[in-house]
Amino acid sequence: MMIENPTVQTSQDFLSQVNHEIAHFPFPAQPQGLYEPISYVLAMGGKRIRPVFLLLAHQLYAQPSRKALQAAVALEIFHNYTLLHDDLMDNADKRRDRPTVHKHWDANTAILSGDAMLEVAYRHMFQAAGGCPDALAAFLKTCVEVSEGQQYDMDFEQRLDVTLPEYYEMIRLKTGVLIACALQVGALMGGADTAQSLLLYQYGAAIGRAFQLRDDYLDTFGDAAVFGKRIGGDILEGKKTFLLVSALEKASTPLRREMEQWLQRKDADEQEKIAYFTQIYKELGIPTDYEREMERCFLKSDALFQQMDAPHEAKQALKSFADSLNHRIC
Amino acid sequence: MMIENPTVQTSQDFLSQVNHEIAHFPFPAQPQGLYEPISYVLAMGGKRIRPVFLLLAHQLYAQPSRKALQAAVALEIFHNYTLLHDDLMDNADKRRDRPTVHKHWDANTAILSGDAMLEVAYRHMFQAAGGCPDALAAFLKTCVEVSEGQQYDMDFEQRLDVTLPEYYEMIRLKTGVLIACALQVGALMGGADTAQSLLLYQYGAAIGRAFQLRDDYLDTFGDAAVFGKRIGGDILEGKKTFLLVSALEKASTPLRREMEQWLQRKDADEQEKIAYFTQIYKELGIPTDYEREMERCFLKSDALFQQMDAPHEAKQALKSFADSLNHRIC
Numbered sequence: 307m308m309i310e311n312p313t314v315q316t317s318q319d320f321l322s323q324v325n326h327e328i329a330h331f332p333f334p335a336q337p338q339g340l341y342e343p344i345s346y347v348l349a350m351g352g353k354r355i356r357p358v359f360l361l362l363a364h365q366l367y368a369q370p371s372r373k374a375l376q377a378a379v380a381l382e383i384f385h386n387y388t389l390l391h392d393d394l395m396d397n398a399d400k401r402r403d404r405p406t407v408h409k410h411w412d413a414n415t416a417i418l419s420g421d422a423m424l425e426v427a428y429r430h431m432f433q434a435a436g437g438c439p440d441a442l443a444a445f446l447k448t449c450v451e452v453s454e455g456q457q458y459d460m461d462f463e464q465r466l467d468v469t470l471p472e473y474y475e476m477i478r479l480k481t482g483v484l485i486a487c488a489l490q491v492g493a494l495m496g497g498a499d500t501a502q503s504l505l506l507y508q509y510g511a512a513i514g515r516a517f518q519l520r521d522d523y524l525d526t527f528g529d530a531a532v533f534g535k536r537i538g539g540d541i542l543e544g545k546k547t548f549l550l551v552s553a554l555e556k557a558s559t560p561l562r563r564e565m566e567q568w569l570q571r572k573d574a575d576e577q578e579k580i581a582y583f584t585q586i587y588k589e590l591g592i593p594t595d596y597e598r599e600m601e602r603c604f605l606k607s608d609a610l611f612q613q614m615d616a617p618h619e620a621k622q623a624l625k626s627f628a629d630s631l632n633h634r635i636c
Numbered sequence: 637m638m639i640e641n642p643t644v645q646t647s648q649d650f651l652s653q654v655n656h657e658i659a660h661f662p663f664p665a666q667p668q669g670l671y672e673p674i675s676y677v678l679a680m681g682g683k684r685i686r687p688v689f690l691l692l693a694h695q696l697y698a699q700p701s702r703k704a705l706q707a708a709v710a711l712e713i714f715h716n717y718t719l720l721h722d723d724l725m726d727n728a729d730k731r732r733d734r735p736t737v738h739k740h741w742d743a744n745t746a747i748l749s750g751d752a753m754l755e756v757a758y759r760h761m762f763q764a765a766g767g768c769p770d771a772l773a774a775f776l777k778t779c780v781e782v783s784e785g786q787q788y789d790m791d792f793e794q795r796l797d798v799t800l801p802e803y804y805e806m807i808r809l810k811t812g813v814l815i816a817c818a819l820q821v822g823a824l825m826g827g828a829d830t831a832q833s834l835l836l837y838q839y840g841a842a843i844g845r846a847f848q849l850r851d852d853y854l855d856t857f858g859d860a861a862v863f864g865k866r867i868g869g870d871i872l873e874g875k876k877t878f879l880l881v882s883a884l885e886k887a888s889t890p891l892r893r894e895m896e897q898w899l900q901r902k903d904a905d906e907q908e909k910i911a912y913f914t915q916i917y918k919e920l921g922i923p924t925d926y927e928r929e930m931e932r933c934f935l936k937s938d939a940l941f942q943q944m945d946a947p948h949e950a951k952q953a954l955k956s957f958a959d960s961l962n963h964r965i966c
Contacts, residue, residue, distance in 0.1 A: 334784075336784075337784055337787040337788050337791060339787050339790070339791055340783060340784060340787040391747055391748070391751060394747065395744045395747055395748065413743075414725045414790065417721055417724065417725055417747060418721070418725065418783060418786060418787055418790070420751075421721060421750075421751075421754065421783050422780060422783040422784075422787075424751065424754060424755075425754075425776075425779045425780045425783060426780060428758050428776055428779070429776040429777065429779075429780060432772060432773070432776050436769055436772075436773075439766055442762060442766075443762070443766075446755075446758055446759040446762050447759065449755045449758070449759075450752060450755045450756060450759060453670060453748060453751050453752040453755060454664075454666075454667055454670060454752075456748060457667040457669050457670040457748055457752075458667055460669070460744065460748070461667060461669055
């Protein structure tokens with residue numbers, strides 16, 4: 307008897323497949339100095355959000371395929387290359403409680419292994435999606451945009467006059483487009499038409515925006531035990547987050563000057579600095595602005611979700627994963 | 637009246653086209669911190685050997701095309717990305733008499749601009765050769781190999797036991813495959829069959845090998861005014877060149893020990909060190925070995941040239957360029 311409606315796979319199923327595939331990725335043994343750091347980075351784990359989204363989007367329109375899994379892995383390798391080079395540029399010591407590549411080895415190893423990861427990601431994506439030029443084109447465009455996002459993020463470190471639209475554009479490029487691309491590539495490889503694939507792209511962009519906003523919010527207002535990072539880190543680094551950019555925009559001129567002085571004080575007591583900005587954010591009603599903006603993202607992603615022309619069960623698998631993400635980091 | 641035999645273009649024609657195309661490459665204006673260093677690197681000039689080879693190979697099988705020119709430019713952008721990151725890893729101050737990117741800006745700019753160059757190169761190559769999967773696959777494979785070559789080169793800096801076969805494999809990856817790939821991609825995009833495209837690849841690999849051997853030779857035995865670099869630089873850096881690797885292999889055990897001691901002496905007088913190794917190379921007959929190996933490369937490339945199934949004039953244009961390269965750096 308033929309199984310006419312094979313069981314829909316969950317995000318958990320896809321996560322296992324992605325992790326298995328990554329653990330068995332056929333990297334050459336030599337030169338060891340190039341490939342060992344790549345395996346090290348990929349073995350650090352992580353949430354694998356992007357490849358799982360790719361596979362969930364693919365499932366909306368088609369049965370699981372080996373090529374979709376390969377494309378998912380290529381996307382994850384690309385994402386990990388950006389983490390590797392970003393950690394080097396930020397001089398970060400740790401990632402997921404393990405030393406970063408430039409700390410474990412050195413800067414040159416981080417540069418060259420990152421380069422090779424990017425090259426492997428492209429090659430693997432071409433092998434997976436070579437037959438789907440639209441998917442390939444979407445990936446190629448997105449990769450450049452992610453670098454542009456990283457550049458804006460670095461540029462903003464030197465500026466006190468970043469506007470909210472500039473902030474949104476930066477997080478769109480740095481975080482949004484890759485999640486959007488994952489969903490679009492999955493849809494296109496599953497045979498979705500242009501309209502559906504753009505819908506998936508926009509859905510991913512809305513989720514990516516909410517994801518980054520929440521990350522910004524929890525860095526100040528989250529619970530350290532749940533969030534997994536030290537609370538207040540962004541404030542100490544003077545990062546141009548949603549909270550800071552919104553607060554600077556809303557503040558009266560004297561208050562803005564006072565905040566700018568705090569930002570420029572490198573010798574300030576850390577707890578005092580965190581307490582100061584947290585208080586200012588509350589006084590200016592930034593948490594309410596945040597809630598309102600998150601609500602907008604949810605409404606938008608919900609409206610897009612309704613328009614997805616796919617079987618109910620597959621849509622639910624996608625929705626559960628998107629919801630669980632928000633839940634997890636609450 | 638139709639022109640049935642349009643004039644064959646020379647390497648000089650192609651060089652002008654490549655330079656014009658690069659000067660007008662549509663990089664976005666923003667973020668400036670990302671794209672300005674890329675334009676800076678590409679404006680440094682250079683011999684544009686790889687794109688010119690690509691176009692000369694393309695001309696063997698087809699009339700000039702816009703897509704071939706785009707592929708040539710993508711290849712040159714890729715090559716310049718490797719120079720940018722290699723200069724950073726080697727901490728080189730200058731390239732073509734101008735400050736390197738990490739000196740003119742900083743290390744983070746060099747990392748991220750290099751990454752973006754690579755991403756732009758892939759995107760541009762896909763736009764040019766998307767309709768020719770074999771060409772795209774050749775390019776994707778080659779990019780990874782070039783990083784492997786750079787890794788071996790860095791690994792060899794720490795070793796005194798590099799063998800001649802290891803040396804040949806390193807220069808094949810670091811220098812040979814990209815020239816070979818240029819010729820192969822040009823041939824494939826011109827419609828050459830698999831056999832002809834592999835012939836072009838091998839021809840390029842032979843030329844690349846001779847090119848690197850000559851570079852190694854001239855660094856010690858060249859005329860500084862013609863060579864354009866300081867004579868003896870490789871000796872002072874202890875680089876594992878054809879000369880050093882051959883000499884270490886040929887030396888008696890006591891002489892080898894003596895050479896190793898010289899290599900490890902960082903405080904030695906520079907002129908004395910250069911004179912010592914130059915003398916040893918002569919005594920061991922390394923210049924003769926070099927001549928013999930170059931002869932082998934020429935015989936090989938000549939045999940391959942004879943087998944190229946293409947119009948005489950187009951073949952001559954290719955040969956003139958290959959010959960001029962050897963001449964130029966003699």
